[in-house]
Amino acid sequence: MGKYIVKRMIYIVLVFFILSFLIFMIYNMLPSDKAAESARAEITANRNLKYEERYEYWQKQYGTNGTKVERYFRWLGVYPYDNGSFNGLLQGNLGTSTKFAKPVTEVLVEPMKNTIFINIFSTFLALGITIPLGIFCAVKRGSKRDVAVQVGTVVGYSLPTFIIAIVFIWLFAVILGWFPVSGMQTAGSLNWSPWRQFWDRMYHMALPLIVMTFSSLGGMTRYVRAAMIEALSMDCIRTARAKGLREKVVIYSHAWRNALLPVITLVIGWFLSIFSGSLMIENIFALNGIGKTYYDALQGNDNEVILALQMFYIALSLFGNLFIDIIYGFVDPRVRVNK
């Protein structure tokens, strides 16, 4: 097991380098030149300076001189700047946000908290609904209720998130007026007591969470149902029933354990995908999450934030894959990978 994990780790780090190199090259296609901007700004302030000189100086400062490969390694933090220092990803430096004039790492702290909160919360909500529903449908397969749920889920996963969001805003925020249309908190709530602030936040988060949960119901229910049907058709279930075990034991102990494997893959994969999926929700509801930050950075040409977040998304999905592999080993004795 340990050997396998190490092997996977090495592989994943390798893939990360390949992908980050790819992304860095794409990023370099952007027609933005920080050194030129700084030099130009200096020239406008002080006419006596020479542009070429200042440009070269800023290039050295920002590390944008040299070939693209050199710049990539500088960004990683394994190739020195002109003054011999290392300042890159490995040193915890992701660049500076032009919009906030702060290091990217600082810019991302608050949004990251929000996004993680939204995602974990909606994952639990969705799992709490879909797992029982999926098991129920699998057990009562072919019944009218199952067919109804099936049709509902097809509709559910065919609808894009933004349409669900618009319809829910229309229904719950505009017509019924239960929730605010968008935003994170009521204006002027900063003076309130922490408890009241918390509830205000929850009140604002409610509709996004409902939409997120709802939009994941369709796909997940279908997946759980399929996994459970597969498990229920196994021979061991027939044996268990033949032994005279109670139906509950058969379903929850025998079948569910077998269905768990694909479901775990799904849950982790889904959890990772909602990080990028919450991008949509955060933008629709104007929540200060990383998705919104990413979107704003793209709209406002805040290139270093874009690069950092893009790398974050990639790292997230790579380590998620690793995590899935490891969990497999723990859940399923048959896949105790030791190749």
Add this chain to the structure above:
Amino acid sequence: MKKKGIIATLWRWIKRAFWGAGKEISEDDKFVVEKIESPSTMAVKAFFRRKLAVGALVVLISMFLFVFIGPYFFPMNLNYTDALQANMAPNNTLMKVPNELENNIKNINGFADFTVGVSKDNTLYLWGNTKNNLTNVDYAAFPDEIQAGNVAHAAAGSDHIIAITTDGKVVGWGNSSTGQFGVKKQESDPYTQMPDVLLNGTIDASKVKQLIAGYQATALVMEDGTMYMWGNNNAMLSLPEFTKGDKYNTDVEKVAFSNYYAIIMRKDGTVTGGQTLTFNMQKAYSNKDGEIKNLRTYMADRTVLDIAATNNCYAFIMDDGSIVVFGAAEYGEKDIPAITAEEKMVSINAGTRHFVAVGESGKVYTWGHNDGGQCDVAGKTAAEVYTGAKQTYLVNEDGELTDKAGFSGYVMGTDNRGRDILTRIVHGGKMTMTIGAVAVIVSTIIAIIIGCLSGYFGGWVDMLLMRITEIFSSLPFLPFAMMLSYVIRTMPIGETTRIFIIMIMLGLLSWTGLARMIRAQVLAEREKEFVLAAQSMGVKEKRIAFLHILPNVISVILVNVTLNFASCMLTESSLSYLGFGVQQPQPTWGNMLYGANNSIVIQNYWWQWVFPAIFLSIATISINIIGDTLRDVLDPKSSQEK
């Protein structure tokens, strides 16, 4: 076993009671062997047995036809916008002249999406889009002063109506928030207030020569040449100049409003447009034949019989009966039709983008934008012509409506730039479906090649290809696509190329799942005997992989292509919705919803998001239903179990 009615069942029971069941089956039937059907025929039959799937297929095919044939019936001008038609609700009453008015028309006047008419017995009628969805102003709620039989004149502007009662009171209603009528709320407001004479006193209604309303402005011309003009200075830019002193508001014969300027015809036949327009007239302008170089010198020793203005153009009938147009013509406002030498024009009228002129013979000439058929009355005769924004009404000497032509309304309303949503849905659907289809084709081709090679050859080929697949599948889809789109946006490439790149990009990012599935299926298939047989016959490896094994994998591919098509459409829509896919003005179902996530649009302009959302949802739902059903009928295991 076919289902039969109750009567048939009863009859069968009765029959059996007397003759026994054996009699029903003839001797021949006993020995009939069930016909052998190929798996594909069985699958097709099984598919068509499912009502839901057949329904979805019908819906999808009709949608395909709608978006791929529809563009020929709903041509679209990508750059078209019209602020006066913006945010209109679904409506088809824009040209619906009330029956009571039809035979005794005194006047018809319209500027935007609603039109007023006054009958000869002094009753006011209103038709069109009579309610503003944002401000909730109801133009049909006439003020108390307006009663049947007491309205002498009326004019409709962009969001207000001004009427003059028979006893000379000037009444306004509709939106007054930008000084369209009534008293200014603050002294600093940039509005020109209604003159006191009109606000508090009365005028002689029989001496009113012309009442005209435009974009947040109104003008009133009396027989003696006095002109009153009021409204929003920022909307009608000529207002401050024309209302200052007595330079412009005496000796006036007629006023015409374009979108931003007013132009005045004096009693002596000269025309003035204030400083800005006069300046513009000095610049080189020409009619269609390029004869007139400087309009002002051309007009210096000539007089004008009649004037009219569209949104951006001004037309004059000169004293010799010819027509001169100047202004920024975008929709053919300068394409004056051929007029015979003996014909002299006597009057001219204009909608937002078309002109209608009447000759001495009573013949009607039209030119300009004909998107709603408003120019289709050319060649007919009329004594008087009235125009709405996109409508033309022909009236004879007795005040009877002889003909009308033009735009009767938007089936699905208009968006925030005044573009018809139905047209955009048709064209947007074509774009969305094309992008989805191309992306699926690209991804399927890649997946087939990689999956087949990887599954069939195994070894290091498999290893390498699967690692590549893994790398691609760990790219987070939406953020990565957004970043690519962002990078593309900064490059100097055309919109068509951009759309093409988006198609390819979606394809390149979505092939991994299918490739893995094909690989697994090929792995299973290649161990079977027929592959061994082919190998022993000396068939080439590539041929075995693509011609012998691939057909056995086709069901997996078919199902996935269908489901991928839906998901590619959704991805494109999501990207466009976020503003990173296809850009405006090119419509897709996704970017039509761009900007729909604010409460104003959601609440007040429901048609702007409901229709694109419905079309997109129905398309993806039916594709997914078809895909699911295909999976069920193509998978022998699942159909046996049921």
